[in-house]
Amino acid sequence: MAGGEMMNDVTLLAAVVQDAPVPLWVIDEKGLLSLANDSAARFLGHRRGADLQGGPSHDLLHRHRPDGSPYPSHECPIISLGSAKASAEWFVTLAGDVREVCWTTKPVGTSGHVLLTFAQPHRRHHETMNSHRPLVRQMSTAGSHTRLHRELSQVIDERFVDPSFSTASLADAAHLSVRSVQVIFAARGRSPAAEIRRRRLDHARYLLERGMTVQMACHESGFLDASTFARAYRQHFGFPPSRTLRVNELPSPPLSG
Known part of the structure; x- marks a missing residue:
């Protein structure tokens, strides 16, 4: 050419x-x-x-x-x-x-x-x-911390049962830095890691109250091992997960008549 x-x-x-x-x-x-x-x-x-x-x-x-x-x-x-x-x-x-x-x-x-x-x-x-890409979320610069917190909380609700889900995962989901996510949650007196753990523990209690075994509730809530789960559960609720299970296994009192 x-x-x-x-x-x-x-x-x-x-x-x-x-x-x-x-x-x-x-x-x-x-x-x-x-x-x-x-x-x-x-x-x-x-x-x-x-x-x-x-x-x-x-x-x-x-x-x-x-x-x-x-x-x-x-x-x-x-x-x-x-x-x-x-x-x-x-x-x-x-x-x-x-x-x-x-x-x-x-x-x-x-x-x-x-x-x-x-x-x-x-x-x-x-x-x-x-x-x-289930973790992708778009955050607007015009959004307040309240809006960002709400959207981050929604991501936690969708992903907390994944044992690998963490603060870093949450930050990546929102295209934010880890520090930014921590600041947003700190304004409400809680860390993102604590919020993820709270959501897992509340879900575990819900499952235990419906008759699921401690081991199954542990894994279905995003915990990797039973000992970590039991320790976190006792610290959060003030009693072990087995107590929640026992209380809900008690037979109903007979009806007086």
Whole structure:
């Protein structure tokens, strides 16, 4: 192919990318933005993609978490280059608004560059993404601590029976830092770990009161071993789980007549 023809092909390709209705974003091996079309720029509240070139991709997309806390670039899944990925997340616009997105990345040749495409999710696609990522929750910067606490509590209600569920899992579910989650719960005088444990213990008592064995109630409530469960139960309620079971196994008194 002659040099002039190759240049024409490159120019044509650049024009196609620039005019594409889908946001297109290319990140180089250093995490810097090497190309953004105008659709991508407008999505984030900027005028032209050319104005963003050379800037740090991570900071341009989500310079902080939805609650305003820092989002270190080394925790960003997008700039962990090297493989194709897809996820649901949020980006921060130039004005500071949070926009929910679905994004995909794909390595470009062997240059170390990555092509990022993103868009606001359609309702059906959003539900599909969440069915595969049950911990994902989007938090709005406009939401108060009360709203955030309510949404975090809902995540706990859905996940507490999973023995691996922890404060770190909860933070990851909400795309918040562990410290932010701790602050939200501290405002109500409780730690997130204590809230998860309380929810497990309340559920265990519910199961025991309905005749489930101590061992089964332990595992059905998210505890890994019976000794830890019994110790936590006694500390929380003031008596062992076996007492709850015995009380509910007592026969009913005879009716007087």
